[in-house]
Amino acid sequence: MRHFVYFSSKAVTSGKALSQGNLMKAGRMDIAIHSFIQGVFLSHGFRDDVKFHFIFYGMPDPPKHIEIQVKPDLEISKKDIATLIKKILYKYRKGEKKEVFSGCFVEKKSFLQVIDELEKQGSEIFILDKRGEDSREIKIKDNSVFIIGDQEGLPKKELKRLKKIATQISVGPKMYFASQVVAIVNNELDRRKL
């Protein structure tokens, strides 16, 4: 299993907020969606060995953790991920980790809590950062977690805490789009047959 954690400080946190206006105005939900597409879609299928986690801290009801693993019975189209996220957010229920569709969960959980839980399950944690160690030189085990920031990067306070348990890795000398980083990491893991 591979885990991608995409953090966004502005992505909206209710179905209603996502149904109003365009995706760019919904806290750059377009970037979250591009990253998700690179995370789970292949040319002729899906990556069923990926769990994609969105952590959204935008208005009106942060934080929200949405977890998606594509299962055979999930109806999903690359052309309409916004509707999938919107429906998942609409079905959020206070106090629950709710499975809205097969493999799709929503709950109220902070960024650090999500990472703590993954670490407790035995996953190794990597923060994607241009100034990190070269990812090609790093040993990576199955079940690893890759944390990627939005257009604003990762929040300073959380980053300070995360650095104590995570390794910062770089996929190259340029500042890439979050979605490009997800594609590069997937490719690296494919090559390593992980």
Ligand SMILES: C[S@@+](CC[C@H](N)C(=O)[O-])C[C@H]1O[C@@H](n2cnc3c(N)ncnc32)[C@H](O)[C@@H]1O
């Ligand atoms: C568009 S970048 C964020 C730019 C933001 N202004 C900053 O300074 O962090 C989105 C995310 O992609 C990841 N990223 C971008 N370039 C990278 C690189 N060369 N190596 C590893 N991760 C990278 C980081 O996680 C970053 O938070």
